[in-house]
């Protein structure tokens with residue numbers, strides 16, 4: 473804590489310092505997000521429609537609802553920074569069409585999700601999920617990237633660091649995988665399992681709007697970090 477003697481001189485110094493801080497702070501913030509402008513990011517909220525993903529019947533929780541909640545928050549943060557965001561789905565109505573006997577619901581295949589990424593020439597793909605396991609003690613986020621992909625690993629590491637900084641998270645697994653979505657997307661991609669809805673503590677967190685916002689912000693920062701590194705690495 474610093475104590476200022478109020479004189480004309482110190483007041484002037486304070487004012488100049490304040491203006492400088494505003495200017496440099498503003499520039500730093502702008503630079504930090506400059507890498508997102510014009511980037512196309514595909515966000516894939518896992519499951520949806522007829523496919524609820526993991527289900528906690530006891531508490532009436534569907535994974536797809538947590539996935540879409542965080543995905544929407546992330547999309548907003550990225551759009552605010554000038555990124556072009558394409559979501560594989562945004563509303564449940566995307567899975568519904570009128571049939572002769574009433575509405576017909578469907579699921580979205582992984583091939584459709586991959587097609588969205590390819591057709592939009594995404595710079596990066598983030599697929600958002602929540603986990604469940606019969607052993608209710610299991611906890612912690614997991615990040616999957618395409619086995620053998622250096623870019624995928626680099627992106628996964630950015631997510632790892634931001635998730636570990638959340639405070640509520642004590643361990644994050646980063647794993648190579650051959651999942652279809654990772655294998656078939658030519659751009660860097662990650663599948664994020666945000667935590668276990670089968671674990672009491674994590675279930676409570678994942679349902680909290682404030683924690684969902686924190687997750688979205690962590691993902692946003694991770695994506696920003698990834699592009700910031702690319703900028704520095706480019707020749």
Ligand SMILES: [Zn+2]
Nearest residue numbers: 518525601602
């Ligand atoms: Zn899932």
